[in-house]
Amino acid sequence: MPSGLPPAARLHRPSEYAAALKGRRIARGALFVVSSPRESCPGVRRLGLVVPKRHAPLAVTRNAIKRVIREAFRLRRDTLPDGDLVFRLVNRPAPASLTALKRQVRAEIDTLLERVAKC
Template identity: 40%
Template sequence: MPSVPAHAFPKAVRLTKTDEFSSVFALRPRRRSQHFVLYVRPNGLPQARLGLVTGKKFAPRAAERNLVKRMARELFRLRQDQLAGRDVLLRLQAKFPRADFSSRAAIRRACLAEIGALLDVAARPLPPPVQPAPAGAHPPAAAPTA
């Protein structure tokens, strides 16, 4: 079995299937930043997995989309141990306006700050899942008063 380089992003740590993305998108966003939305859910696996959505609507140039994805993957890789057992999905939700982000370095700085902060939020303990009431269950009756 070939060894995996330390900087690799293997398939086991990626969300790849539509169902995997849908199950995370079904949740409410955990946090929003100026350009990104973060979704997090427990995955029951020993490792964390990352999903990225960077559409042409918000990053029309391929170079921008690729830069955002590279930055997100690297920041995720550095925090993988803190995120173990979670599916993390980052979605680009706003454009990087040319007036404010005239260079790739400016976009890189914004991604570093925003994605880093969002992954810090993702590493926090998750709230316990809400358990639906069993069918046919009635709320507890009030205690009789004398």
């Protein structure tokens, strides 16, 4: 059985992203902002990622950030409230090795997911 995030657990359409980004901000960290739409579907927990090129110019960096966020979400998905969550990178990470960047992102995402779980 694949351990990845199933397609039903991800946002796909621009309208879904727009609704979440226009909704409320649930949590904010040094690098990320977590948004959620005002209305949510019961029993559904989905993830959306916005990692713009201007904050992470290298594709390798953007993809590493997305992989770390998806894995953290997958592991905590059952403890989160129902609804869509969009993680948006709002600040450029400090120059560091890819391993250090992954650790920094994982630490911040874990903190943000804990805040979201308490909402």
